[in-house]
Amino acid sequence: MAQQPIEYADASPEVRAVYDDIKQSRNVPDVNNFWKYLARDPATLKRTWESVKEVMGPGAFDPLIKEMIYIAVSVTNGCGYCIASHTAAARKAGMTDAMFGEVMAITGMANETNRLANGYRVPIDAAFEK
Amino acid sequence: MAQQPIEYADASPEVRAVYDDIKQSRNVPDVNNFWKYLARDPATLKRTWESVKEVMGPGAFDPLIKEMIYIAVSVTNGCGYCIASHTAAARKAGMTDAMFGEVMAITGMANETNRLANGYRVPIDAAFEK
Amino acid sequence: MAQQPIEYADASPEVRAVYDDIKQSRNVPDVNNFWKYLARDPATLKRTWESVKEVMGPGAFDPLIKEMIYIAVSVTNGCGYCIASHTAAARKAGMTDAMFGEVMAITGMANETNRLANGYRVPIDAAFEK
Amino acid sequence: MAQQPIEYADASPEVRAVYDDIKQSRNVPDVNNFWKYLARDPATLKRTWESVKEVMGPGAFDPLIKEMIYIAVSVTNGCGYCIASHTAAARKAGMTDAMFGEVMAITGMANETNRLANGYRVPIDAAFEK
Amino acid sequence: MAQQPIEYADASPEVRAVYDDIKQSRNVPDVNNFWKYLARDPATLKRTWESVKEVMGPGAFDPLIKEMIYIAVSVTNGCGYCIASHTAAARKAGMTDAMFGEVMAITGMANETNRLANGYRVPIDAAFEK
Amino acid sequence: MAQQPIEYADASPEVRAVYDDIKQSRNVPDVNNFWKYLARDPATLKRTWESVKEVMGPGAFDPLIKEMIYIAVSVTNGCGYCIASHTAAARKAGMTDAMFGEVMAITGMANETNRLANGYRVPIDAAFEK
Numbered sequence: 001m002a003q004q005p006i007e008y009a010d011a012s013p014e015v016r017a018v019y020d021d022i023k024q025s026r027n028v029p030d031v032n033n034f035w036k037y038l039a040r041d042p043a044t045l046k047r048t049w050e051s052v053k054e055v056m057g058p059g060a061f062d063p064l065i066k067e068m069i070y071i072a073v074s075v076t077n078g079c080g081y082c083i084a085s086h087t088a089a090a091r092k093a094g095m096t097d098a099m100f101g102e103v104m105a106i107t108g109m110a111n112e113t114n115r116l117a118n119g120y121r122v123p124i125d126a127a128f129e130k
Numbered sequence: 131m132a133q134q135p136i137e138y139a140d141a142s143p144e145v146r147a148v149y150d151d152i153k154q155s156r157n158v159p160d161v162n163n164f165w166k167y168l169a170r171d172p173a174t175l176k177r178t179w180e181s182v183k184e185v186m187g188p189g190a191f192d193p194l195i196k197e198m199i200y201i202a203v204s205v206t207n208g209c210g211y212c213i214a215s216h217t218a219a220a221r222k223a224g225m226t227d228a229m230f231g232e233v234m235a236i237t238g239m240a241n242e243t244n245r246l247a248n249g250y251r252v253p254i255d256a257a258f259e260k
Numbered sequence: 261m262a263q264q265p266i267e268y269a270d271a272s273p274e275v276r277a278v279y280d281d282i283k284q285s286r287n288v289p290d291v292n293n294f295w296k297y298l299a300r301d302p303a304t305l306k307r308t309w310e311s312v313k314e315v316m317g318p319g320a321f322d323p324l325i326k327e328m329i330y331i332a333v334s335v336t337n338g339c340g341y342c343i344a345s346h347t348a349a350a351r352k353a354g355m356t357d358a359m360f361g362e363v364m365a366i367t368g369m370a371n372e373t374n375r376l377a378n379g380y381r382v383p384i385d386a387a388f389e390k
Numbered sequence: 391m392a393q394q395p396i397e398y399a400d401a402s403p404e405v406r407a408v409y410d411d412i413k414q415s416r417n418v419p420d421v422n423n424f425w426k427y428l429a430r431d432p433a434t435l436k437r438t439w440e441s442v443k444e445v446m447g448p449g450a451f452d453p454l455i456k457e458m459i460y461i462a463v464s465v466t467n468g469c470g471y472c473i474a475s476h477t478a479a480a481r482k483a484g485m486t487d488a489m490f491g492e493v494m495a496i497t498g499m500a501n502e503t504n505r506l507a508n509g510y511r512v513p514i515d516a517a518f519e520k
Numbered sequence: 521m522a523q524q525p526i527e528y529a530d531a532s533p534e535v536r537a538v539y540d541d542i543k544q545s546r547n548v549p550d551v552n553n554f555w556k557y558l559a560r561d562p563a564t565l566k567r568t569w570e571s572v573k574e575v576m577g578p579g580a581f582d583p584l585i586k587e588m589i590y591i592a593v594s595v596t597n598g599c600g601y602c603i604a605s606h607t608a609a610a611r612k613a614g615m616t617d618a619m620f621g622e623v624m625a626i627t628g629m630a631n632e633t634n635r636l637a638n639g640y641r642v643p644i645d646a647a648f649e650k
Numbered sequence: 651m652a653q654q655p656i657e658y659a660d661a662s663p664e665v666r667a668v669y670d671d672i673k674q675s676r677n678v679p680d681v682n683n684f685w686k687y688l689a690r691d692p693a694t695l696k697r698t699w700e701s702v703k704e705v706m707g708p709g710a711f712d713p714l715i716k717e718m719i720y721i722a723v724s725v726t727n728g729c730g731y732c733i734a735s736h737t738a739a740a741r742k743a744g745m746t747d748a749m750f751g752e753v754m755a756i757t758g759m760a761n762e763t764n765r766l767a768n769g770y771r772v773p774i775d776a777a778f779e780k
Contacts, residue, residue: 003250032257034243037250041361047444048246048368051437055239060229065195066236072199073240075769076206078338078598081247081254082240083768088258099190101561104769106196108568109185110203110212112762113164116178117211118733119725119754120133120167124211127162128218171751177574178758181567205379208468208728213378231431234379238438242372248343249335249364263510292517294503297510301621307704308506308628311697315495320488325455326496329462333500336466338598341507341514342500348518359450366456369445370463370472373424376438377471380393380427384471387422388478465639468728473638491691494639498698502632508603509595509624523770552777554763557770568766575759580749585715586756592719593760596726601767601774602760608778619710626716629705630723630732633684636698637731640653640687644731647682648738 005036015039018049025053032085064093072107135166145169148179155183162215194223202237265296275299278309285313292345324353332367395426405429408439415443422475454483462497525556535559538569545573552605584613592627655686665689668699675703682735714743722757 008019008030018039022031038045056066067090074082087100138149138160148169152161168175186196197220204212217230268279268290278299282291298305316326327350334342347360398409398420408429412421428435446456457480464472477490528539528550538559542551558565576586587610594602607620658669658680668689672681688695706716717740724732737750 033252033255034247034250037252038246040250040357041364043444044246044361044365044368047365047441048243051239051441052243054433054437055232055235060226060232061195061198065191065198066232068191068195069199069202069233069236070240071769072202073206073237074244075765076203077241077244078764078768079244079247080768080771081252082244083771084254084258096190097560101564102185102190102196103199104561104766105185105564105567106199107203107769108564108762108766109181110200111207111765112758113178113182114204114207114209114212114728115725115758115761116168116174116754117164117209118728118730119721119757120164120170121730121733122163122167122211124214125163128214170747171754173574174751174755174758177571177755181571184563184567201379205375208374208378210378210381213381227430231434234376234431235434235437237379238372238376238434241375242368244338245335245371246364246368248338248340249331249367251340251343293512293515294507294510297512298506300510300617301624303704304506304621304625304628307625307701308503311499311701312503314693314697315492315499320486320492321455321458325451325458326492328451328455329459329493329496330500332459332462333466333497334504336463337501337504339504339507341512342504344514344518356450362445362450362456363459365445366459367463369441370460371467373438373442374464374467374469374472376428376434377424377469380424380430382423382427382471384474385423388474461639465635468634468638470638470641473641487690491694494636494691495694495697497639498632498636498694501635502628504598505595505631506624506628508598508600509591509627511600511603553772553775554767554770557772558766560770564766568763571759572763575752575755580746580752581715581718585711585718586752588711588715589719589722589753589756590760592722593726593757594764596723597761597764599764599767601772602764604774604778616710622705622710622716623719625705626719627723629701630720631727633698633702634724634727634729634732636688636694637684637729640684640690642683642687642731644734645683648734 003037003040005033006039007036011039012042014042015045018042018045021053022049034081034085064090064095064099067093067095068099068103071103072110075104075107076111133167133170135163136169137166141169142172144172145175148172148175151183152179164211164215194220194225194229197223197225198229198233201233202240205234205237206241263297263300265293266299267296271299272302274302275305278302278305281313282309294341294345324350324355324359327353327355328359328363331363332370335364335367336371393427393430395423396429397426401429402432404432405435408432408436411443412439424471424475454480454485454489457483457485458489458493461493462500465494465497466501523557523560525553526559527556531559532562534562535565538562538565541573542569554601554605584610584615584619587613587615588619588623591623592630595624595627596631653687653690655683656689657686661689662692664692665695668692668695671703672699684731684735714740714745714749717743717745718749718753721753722760725754725757726761 006015011019019031022035035045038048067086070086071090074086136145141149149161152165165175168178197216200216201220204216266275271279279291282295295305298308327346330346331350334346396405401409409421412425425435428438457476460476461480464476526535531539539551542555555565558568587606590606591610594606656665661669669681672685685695688698717736720736721740724736
């Protein structure tokens with residue numbers, strides 16, 4: 001049987017505490033499916049949420065840039081759920097069509113040149129190590 | 131025999147024209163190994179350089195952000211050359227240690243949650259499609 | 261046209277012989293879609309089944325552990341069919357929710373630290389080679 | 391300039407606290423390069439260590455099995471550092487040559503069948519969802 | 521909101537020019553979804569089409585062989601859309617069932633041996649460099 | 651300790667039989683490192699060699715085309731050993747510089763468009779399924 005999500009009404013106090021923190025931190029009425037499925041393993045739910053909150057929280061880059069990087073990785077890995085959820089989050093954070101197009105263009109190009117560098121077996125330039 | 135790089139002195143006029151454009155556009159005295167190895171296939175050298183120049187040129191994001199996205203993809207794919215070259219380019223464009231640490235943290239976290247979403251087979255939320 | 265599966269009733273004697281061996285070895289009434297699609301290429305069907313039977317047969321680890329490793333790889337690669345089929349096989353072999361959660365947690369963490377090691381360009385410790 | 395490791399003698403109190411916990415938890419005289427490089431970003435060092443300690447700690451599987459899963463993922467991703475470090479850790483935890491051979495065989499086979507399932511576009515069996 | 525395709529009737533002159541060139545070059549009545557979605561970013565649409573046209577055009581290999589290589593990469597990356605579209609293109613170019621089976625067999629085997637080489641940490645033979 | 655290769659002089663009769671078959675089939679004086687490392691697990695050595703021999707043997711494509719596909723996959727996965735060994739094998743089978751350049755160009759382009767299709771979430775055209 002495929003995994004089943006855990007809704008708030010059916011959640012343990014431990015899981016509810018995480019859901020509550022997500023809802024408050026993000027100012028949303030409900031948590032996404034990702035968290036409802038992770039809730040099958042409360043320890044992983046808690047650890048993952050705390051890590052995501054820390055990593056995606058205030059720092060050197062604003063939230064929009066952080067979501068762009070998340071999208072670039074998710075597109076590279078071909079994670080359908082992650083592409084959909086982080087594209088939605090980026091839109092909410094102000095991503096324009098031009099920005100989305102630019103992230104896609106860079107992600108595509110990087111995936112191409114990564115393979116050209118692999119295939120031509122290019123040695124690292126001494127200048128990069130200075 | 132492993133591929134060999136083509137130095138400026140040994141390059142055809144066609145290859146030199148690309149090298150000259152790279153040197154002028156980037157204001158550098160010589161091109162990186164990546165281009166010297168690609169030069170074995172002048173058509174790919176030209177096409178790749180023109181694409182990179184267009185994609186990494188002026189747009190919605192500044193050059194530093196673009197390099198960060200390039201790094202995130204290269205780290206996800208494990209391309210050693212690309213990690214070294216784009217980290218060097220990002221440093222040159224102003225990347226601080228805090229910025230580098232943040233890109234690594236996001237890249238690592240995205241690679242983790244991409245797999246959690248895969249493994250728990252999380253269906254896409256209807257809200258993401260609105 | 262998308263590939264079509266080959267059902268037992270329509271299979272050649274060569275394909276039936278593989279189907280029969282799978283059904284007998286696994287004590288199941290029918291083979292999974294994976295084999296029905298591979299049957300388009302009888303040589304690959306036969307070779308793949310014989311390899312899987314050998315690799316997943318009795319050895320240093322019990323079948324449940326072997327399925328866990330299969331799941332970890334399939335989740336890393338994002339193969340939807342393989343995640344579903346090997347999760348079902350692992351459940352049948354006795355995988356509990358706690359075990360599934362643990363495999364997911366390790367798989368997620370490994371995917372994260374693999375990228376941190378790539379990005380920070382960590383050199384291999386001399387101690388690992390002794 | 392490539393990243394540089396931070397040795398214990400040069401570490402901040404914050405970083406030393408993590409190093410001390412790693413050394414005590416694992417009963418080792420020094421931490422691996424991985425941690426010395428991550429130490430450039432003390433928040434990521436701390437978060438990653440705490441996550442690894444939780445995920446790789448006591449649970450449904452013994453430490454050896456956990457290392458095996460880590461190896462399978464690292465080999466799939468081609469992370470040279472991670473393969474070397476987790477193979478060393480697994481050896482320390484009792485991995486025999488036969489066990490290593492078996493993990494490699496399963497990892498190789500899973501990577502092969504993942505692609506066969508992709509290429510033949512195999513639909514998920516209804517039975518897997520029950 | 522998920523991305524939306526741009527049909528010919530709604531396309532800008534810039535996008536129509538690319539669509540027209542694709543339709544003429546490939547002698548087809550309409551372009552595939554791939555181009556209709558890329559059209560959201562006219563610069564990427566134009567650059568990608570021109571690159572694909574150059575790379576997949578006349579060269580050392582005939583079009584069928586080129587499509588086979590495209591399939592092998594797409595299957596390795598698990599890109600569902602790309603597997604479907606390039607398999608359709610290869611069929612059109614004359615790919616037989618035997619050829620498809622052979623590409624799948626090689627792709628599966630390469631993905632397996634790539635991981636065995638990673639896991640056993642095999643050093644490159646001196647003979648390969650001569 | 652890192653894995654060690656097994657030379658012919660030190661090999662068991664079982665391993666020697668595989669080495670002999672490789673040397674005879676390929677008309678070479680010694681086997682590559684890949685086989686010497688795999689020899690640590692004689693069952694995997696034998697199974698892998700027999701599979702490779704079958705898959706890379708006479709079929710719908712000539713040996714050179716088969717090596718090209720192997721290279722495309724290995725470059726996509728970033729397997730350094732495999733890129734070196736299959737490039738050497740392809741050179742031996744007659745690969746010209748123009749052919750190598752073309753395989754690299756296609757492999758790079760496919761890796762790029764695979765990501766563009768992922769990111770734009772392009773649905774499969776109905777026409778591909780007919």
